[in-house]
Amino acid sequence: MDGALSLRIKNLLEEIPPATELAAQWLVSRGVPQEETLFARLAIDEIVSNCVKYGYDDSSEHHIEIELALADGRLMIAITDDGHFFNPLDHPEPDTSLPIEERPIGGLGIHLLRKMADHIEYERTFKRNRLRIHKTITASSSP
């Protein structure tokens, strides 16, 4: 099951669905179960769309790198961009216990990832954001 794949896309929303599909297809071809494949799709969709929407204030073309790595029964997803400094882990957790009328719409992306991932790391180096998301591939769901 071990291996790695990197995808490089432009900072355009329409580039995200095919990249997500390709990543999912690659994980399936490597025998990764549905639970972790869906998690990878969620992670790429959440982080990359956030980066495309809010990461840049110029009209230049930028590239976003998506890396998938499988080793020792673990999945690692790394997303690197050259957008504004943004550490999603700094954002406060939303209060999901509030009555529905008082609940703000939005702000749930990183919250979902935090809940579902084993561990998330952020670093800013050479003016680039890099988020690494780790998830164990559960033995019970392995093929």
Add this chain to the structure above:
Amino acid sequence: MNPLSISIRKKNTPAGTIETTVLLSGILDHGGTIHLIEELQPVFQSEPAHLVLDITALRHVNADGIRVFSKIVALQEQHGGECHLINLSSRAEGARFEARELEGGVKILQLAGNLDLRGTQAVEQNVLKLCEGYRPQLLLDLSATDMVVSLGIRLLLQAIKTASAHGGRVLLLNPSPAVSTALEFSGLAQFIARGKESEVASGMAPKAG
């Protein structure tokens, strides 16, 4: 040396058609896409074939490489064949839903597809429109949805709030385990309906008198 290695295998299927498997390994960048299309030309020009793209051994794909998959799917279809690679076509619809009304005015929305970026964008306006009527009672059937991202959760939350503001409500039916987990982590577990569609719908219908 070309960073993309392409290996093509053909076999006859029991149905009498030809299945062509294209094993890609290495790097699929701009040069790789040109090389790939060149190699596939004879396949496109032959009898309609079932084309399988095996991407297990790819190590890097850039934006040109991602787009070339959509092009291959389109070219293969143009020549009357099929291409087995999950839906990378830009023409994919994302998600859709069908609405039907039950006795008592409860509407069932049967969603087909994922509430990811593309899926949510495809259905959001129509879903929200249905939440704006007079005391809307909506049952959103999620049995054909494998995943929901935060944009999809946001749509569900907005639908619940909008219906509530119009004196109605929205309940969520048959979520998969993965969707249930996302709903629970988002604080929407209370809106998951328990029971069969008919029982839930009958409980939602406004009582006469």
